[in-house]
Amino acid sequence: xxxxxxxxxxxxxxxxxxxxxxxxxxxxxxxxxxxxxxxxxxxxxxxxxxxxxxxxxxxxxxxxxxxxxxxxxxxxxxxxxxxxxxxxxxxxxxxxxxxxxxxxxxxxxxxxxxxxxxxxxxxxxxxxxxxxxxxxxxxxxxxxxxxxxxxxxxxxxxxxxxxxxxxxxxxxxxxxxxxxxx
Numbered sequence: 015x016x017x018x019x020x021x022x023x024x025x026x027x028x029x030x031x032x033x034x035x036x037x038x039x040x041x042x043x044x045x046x047x048x049x050x051x052x053x054x055x056x057x058x059x060x061x062x063x064x065x066x067x068x069x070x071x072x073x074x075x076x077x078x079x080x081x082x083x084x085x086x087x088x089x090x091x092x093x094x095x096x097x098x099x100x101x102x103x104x105x106x107x108x109x110x111x112x113x114x115x116x117x118x119x120x121x122x123x124x125x126x127x128x129x130x131x132x133x134x135x136x137x138x139x140x141x142x143x144x145x146x147x148x149x150x151x152x153x154x155x156x157x158x159x160x161x162x163x164x165x166x167x168x169x170x171x172x173x174x175x176x177x178x179x180x181x182x183x184x185x186x187x188x189x190x191x192x193x194x195x196x
Contacts, residue, residue, distance in 0.1 A: 022086035046096045054152035055098035057141050069094040075159050092167050139189040146181035
């Protein structure tokens, strides 16, 4: 195959032949992308680490499915998103706490909130979004994927991605404003 994903395809072929160093190269090359997506989706460092590892395990087990039509980063992102969404569903069934209660508990002390950095604010606001909106924000605005790439990763029409992004931005603005008021 000749194309922009040629290096990834060559690494995958080497892994399929038993070259573990090639797999280590893939992990090193893409672990940052996977980590950002998973942390953005889950917010919890420990959960994110587990899902990040599971992403590469699942990828290893499904090497034969990668055809090289999209970048390996896109393929791994898709696996990471699916695993993150599954983890979020598990969380929901284990406990259902309202957004207001979460913020009240986390920011009861106004002084603590004022010391928080913007990253933490954004992380808390992202946690307040439905998964279908959060994933679009993470891919589009945080990871920098184009609308077309985001649509491909999520297997959605581009119009749906744009619609969800617009709704998510309105909701994020509202959530951030609410956080500032504490």
